[in-house]
Amino acid sequence: MELIQAIIASIIVAATPLAFAAIGEVVAEKSGVLNLGVEGMMIVGALAGFATTFETGSPALGVLVAAAAGTTAALAFGFLTQILLANQVATGLALTLFCLGLTALAGHAYSGQATPPLQPIPIPLLSEIPVLGPALFAHDALVYLAVALALAAGWFLRSTRAGLILRAIGENPDAAHAIGYPVVLARLMALAFGGALAGIGGAYLFLVQTPHWVENMTSGRGWIALAIVVFAGWRPERALLGAYLFGGVSVIQLHMQAFGIDIDAQYLSMAPYLATIVVLALISHDKTRQRMNAPAALGRPFFQSS
Amino acid sequence: MxxxxxxxxxxxxxxxxxxxxxxxxxxxxxxxxxxxxxxxxxxxxxxxxxxxxxxxxxxxxxxxxxxxxxxxxxxxxxxxxxxxxxxxxxxxxxxxxxxxxxxxxxxxxxxxxxxxxxxxxxxxxxxxxxxRFYEGRTVIGLIAGKMTKTNTVGYIASFPIPEVVRGINAAYLAAKSVNPDVKFKVIWVSTWFDPGKEADAAKALIDQGADVLMQHTDSPAAMQVAEERGIYAFGQASDMKRFGPNAQLTSIVDNWAPYYIARVKAVMDGTWESTDTWDGIKPGMVGIAPLSDKLPADVKALAQQAIDDIVAGTRHSFTGPINKQDGSPWLKAGETASDGDLASMNFYVEGVEGALPK
The missing domain is CATH 3.40.50.2300 (Response regulator)
Known part of the structure; x- marks a missing residue:
């Protein structure tokens, strides 16, 4: 029982950075912008957050600065793609490569330093439920924040006027522009939100998962987050589930190995990625549903007419 | 990139x-x-x-x-x-x-x-x-065998190449020699360096009862998890004490400097030849970081004795009788493994659980 509890808790920790990044990217993509720079924004957030926490000793400040750094990277992307109309795919890739290099260089001084990990905040009563309580309700604040953000973003996109406008911009920016909605501004705001969350996702790595800075510590998690967005059909709540699923498979495969289950380790290492591919293939099989959810103008540059 | x-x-x-x-x-x-x-x-x-x-x-x-x-x-x-x-x-x-x-x-x-x-x-x-990192593995294996209370040692492995397999076998044999009940749980993470994944593996091992961790991956993530959870661990390649001041029992420390200096000198002098060098604790290529104060005196003495014996050439990490995992005989009593055998080792020794990935 204790083991199951520990496994669930580990899954949530492994999934939370992915959840943050994926939820943010859902909102950004809903506005019709494809930002492939998630990995880059995460690593920038990780380093900026780490440096802040290391210098000030305050994880909370670290989270804020991480979000600001992610936002800055996202707005740089936004400036290039929305104002200068650069190709989104190429710019996103460039952003990731640039951020990985920049953080490796700028992070040299912090390499090998350690920060105090984020302390868990058990929720009263709920955390006392046997097994499930400690597994689900005795986490750090960011775990709860990820859940809250997923619900809030879902509600925002579905049920608010601003959400509707954002989606309209993602579906048909020309029409939205014709009615008088500020396409570029809305997209920049969506990007900024995505960048902030990616930054927090990156910060989570050193705040909880492994409390030190090493270059390239995101190790491809940004790309997984991008896959989760498609997997989730551009719905924030499902992005959260997708993150938990991916985190689950990657943690469970480690436990299966420790149990000595007789499957080659390489297959187990593949498992999380295979699961992602399989689910993606299953989902995209259903064309109409896919089309309904994917923003129609995703990745297309918007030329403002007058 | x-x-x-x-x-x-x-x-x-x-x-x-x-x-x-x-x-x-x-x-x-x-x-x-x-x-x-x-x-x-x-x-x-x-x-x-x-x-x-x-x-x-x-x-x-x-x-x-x-x-x-x-x-x-x-x-x-x-x-x-x-x-x-x-x-x-x-x-x-x-x-x-x-x-x-x-x-x-x-x-x-x-x-x-x-x-x-x-x-x-x-x-x-x-x-x-x-x-000959396996010499270091023998030393930490002895310590692990003595220090584990749950009789479970967790091992984070990278890829199933002879180098890594040799390390697992050497550590297991040493641990087993001082603690017949010891078990090794091995997780292959299929990477040399992914701090997040290494940390997850460390947590999985601890959750399954390991109270001493060894790693054959490159980041100090596992050491930090050990420190956080209040268990013991051994550093890899470098002294990782600052990542686990309480957790680290000792580290296997690589020291390539003497070799690199000698080889560069040889190129300068025009005496460079293609050679096959395999140095261990004795020439200093494999170092053992200072033993932790957490170790009881008898365990310290045991580890020091093993180091001394390896330096003196009276202890070999792979000394028979040793069977392979499937029970087939490998080394006869008193026989030591040849370098050729060691260099191509692709099997677990008897007692290690789980299947070796191919």
Whole structure:
């Protein structure tokens, strides 16, 4: 029982950075912008957050600065793609490569330093439920924040006027522009939100998962987050589930190995990625549903007419 | 990646300016290729420390270049070629996966000297070198066997190559010799360096009852998890005490400096030959970090005795009788494993649980 509890808790920790990044990217993509720079924004957030926490000793400040750094990277992307109309795919890739290099260089001084990990905040009563309580309700604040953000973003996109406008911009920016909605501004705001969350996702790595800075510590998690967005059909709540699923498979495969289950380790290492591919293939099989959810103008540059 | 690209561009430019291998300025140019970032605080870090030792030793008579984070694939060949082309006299490639690319480039540049770490393919201008880390594993295995209360030792392994398998076997045999009930749980993470994944593996092992951790991956993530959870762990490649002041019992520390200095000297003197070096604790290539104060006196004495015996040559990590995992005999009583057997080890010894990935 204790083991199951520990496994669930580990899954949530492994999934939370992915959840943050994926939820943010859902909102950004809903506005019709494809930002492939998630990995880059995460690593920038990780380093900026780490440096802040290391210098000030305050994880909370670290989270804020991480979000600001992610936002800055996202707005740089936004400036290039929305104002200068650069190709989104190429710019996103460039952003990731640039951020990985920049953080490796700028992070040299912090390499090998350690920060105090984020302390868990058990929720009263709920955390006392046997097994499930400690597994689900005795986490750090960011775990709860990820859940809250997923619900809030879902509600925002579905049920608010601003959400509707954002989606309209993602579906048909020309029409939205014709009615008088500020396409570029809305997209920049969506990007900024995505960048902030990616930054927090990156910060989570050193705040909880492994409390030190090493270059390239995101190790491809940004790309997984991008896959989760498609997997989730551009719905924030499902992005959260997708993150938990991916985190689950990657943690469970480690436990299966420790149990000595007789499957080659390489297959187990593949498992999380295979699961992602399989689910993606299953989902995209259903064309109409896919089309309904994917923003129609995703990745297309918007030329403002007058 | 970006950094590497910049460096490579710089290398290319240097090649164009210098115009091929030449010792025009009398400097010996030495190149290093690392698999991880120099800031990994483990494997690549120690290689880079030794590169700096080479610079300190020879001053302005040498010029060193390093390329870090080179993936073990087609990229490696390009990087090694670039170094060879830009006038390096001696190139160290420091990961098992660089073996074939190094061999290929060595054939293309017969005048350049190459050294490949932990591999087994040699050529007239390609030497190999490695350290007998398994000797260190024997020492930490003894300590682990004594220190585990749950009789479960967790082992985070990278890839099932002989080097890693040898380490698991050596540590297990040593632990078993002092604690017949000890069990090893091994997790293969299929990476040398992914702090998040290494930390997850460490947590999984602890959750399944391990109270002592060993690792054969390059980051200090597992050490930090051990510190946080209040259990013991052993550092890898480098002294990781600052990541786990209470957790670290000791570390196996790589020290390539004497070897690198000797080999660079040989190139300068024109005495370089393709050799196969495999040094252990005795010549100092494998170091053992100071033993933790947490160790009881008898365990400290046991570890020290083992170190002394290995140095004196009276203890070999693989001394029969040893059976393979499937129960078939491997070494007869008193027989020690040959270097050939060790270099190609692809089986678990009897008692290790789980299947070795192929």
């Amino acid at each position: 970006q950094r590497k690209a910049l460096k490579l561009a710089a290398l290319g430019l240097a090649a164009a300016l210098i115009g091929g291998p030449a010792l025009a300025d009398g400097k010996t140019k030495v190149g290093f290729v690392y698999v991880g970032p120099v800031g990994d605080h483990g494997w690549s870090y120690e290689h880079d420390q030794s590169r700096l030792a080479v610079e300190a030793e020879f001053g302005d008579k040498v010029e060193t270049t390093y390329v870090e984070k080179v993936s073990e694939g087609p990229d490696a060949e390009r990087v090694i070629q670039q170094l060879a082309r830009s006038g390096h006299d001696l190139i160290f490639t420091t990961s098992f996966g660089f073996m074939n690319p190094t061999l290929k480039v060595a054939k293309q540049f017969p005048k350049v000297k190459f050294e490949h770490a932990t591999g087994f393919k040699r050529a007239p201008n390609l030497a190999t070198y490695s350290a």
